[in-house]
Amino acid sequence: MGDEKSWKALGEFIRTQRRLADMSLRQVAQVAKVSNPYLSQIERGIYKPSADILKGIAGALQISAETLFARAGLLEEESTPPSKKGQPMVEQAIRTDPKLSPDQKKALIGVYRGFLGN
Amino acid sequence: MGDEKSWKALGEFIRTQRRLADMSLRQVAQVAKVSNPYLSQIERGIYKPSADILKGIAGALQISAETLFARAGLLEEESTPPSKKGQPMVEQAIRTDPKLSPDQKKALIGVYRGFLGN
DNA sequence: AGCGAGTGCTTGGTATACCAAGCATGCCCA
DNA sequence: TGGGCATGCTTGGTATACCAAGCACTCGCT
Known part of the structure; x- marks a missing residue:
């Protein structure tokens, strides 16, 4: 169901944002309350994070959850x-x-x- | 992490919306591409649906995905x-x-x- | 009564999201 | 040179999201 591609792109987007904020995997992972390997795997598109994980990551990166949801193709509309x-x-x-x-x-x-x- | 309560409320909300649309579990489940037992369990707050499932349900019920995400406490209210x-x-x-x-x-x-x- | 089709629910199982522990590499400083 | 210390990654395992099959019930119909 999930378009595979969206998830991959989402991961890359997250990694970009993380680097832009100059944070390590572990730093973001800790704030987002996930394990660092898992975050790594998300960034590489191996796993599809669930919604609340996404929210946590968004919070850690200080970007809006909506943005990530949209990137993941979960929100149809550009509001x-x-x-x-x-x-x-x-x-x-x-x-x-x-x-x-x-x-x-x-x-x-x-x-x-x-x-x-x- | 997820507040338990939000998920319960979300389930009740979904059930209400479903009844309001006068649809059976199976009908909504089929359109939303989930199994009917699972939908039942979601409505009773037993399981926390993942984001894409939520999106599917939203589509089946013809309500916006954002609304459901907000109900689930996944979007902080912009207000x-x-x-x-x-x-x-x-x-x-x-x-x-x-x-x-x-x-x-x-x-x-x-x-x-x-x-x-x- | 008896059956057929509708409803929601229970149950065993599979797939996968997610984690703790540890590996490999590179950088810094004694 | 070599030992901390940071980085990202791999791996084995557990928890849980999710499903197929089937149960128990109700409501019309004949």
Whole structure:
């Protein structure tokens, strides 16, 4: 059922985030309350973590659980309830901010997109 | 880790929703691609369904997966109380962006304020 | 009554999520 | 050179999520 691929990608995403936060396997594992080998295996896509494990990992990495769920393909929707559908709120707000120069806007949006994991 | 109580409540919620949709265990189970005994046990709080099972059940009951995840206590409630007027649009948008971690939000806002200061 | 089809539940078993202990390698400092 | 100490990984085992088969019951129908 699980698409295999999603899980693999999820693992890589987690590893990336962990390295980005400059933390070791054991550090994250301890905070997330899982064993370090298991975390390792998750990162390599060998096992599919259950939901509460995912939540723990998200907490340890200080990223939102929703993000991980979405990455794992467990949430169908990109929650885009209000306003504009094509563009995220943040980008829209940045673009329309009169106090920012064009270069600054570009930089900010760049950082923002970087954070989203792309 | 899982609060026991949440899982019990989740099960009752699922059963309620199922009855409300006037469906039998087997019907929902088939659509959700789980066995009917297992679904029964989930409804009685005996087992904690994994995330993809939850997603399947949500689909079968035509309710959003997010709702179930929230019920299961897997998503911390975002509860974005809207609009503070004194705050710039950009900061507000950043703070309420579900895809950003707290640290990332802090960083982004930091960059933004830095730009305004120069 | 008797049966057929519906309901939810119990039970034995299998697959897999998850862990404790330990291995292998690399880095630092005496 | 060699012993701590950190890193990520392997392995054997346990707990539990999940299923197939079947039980006990109820409700219409004839």
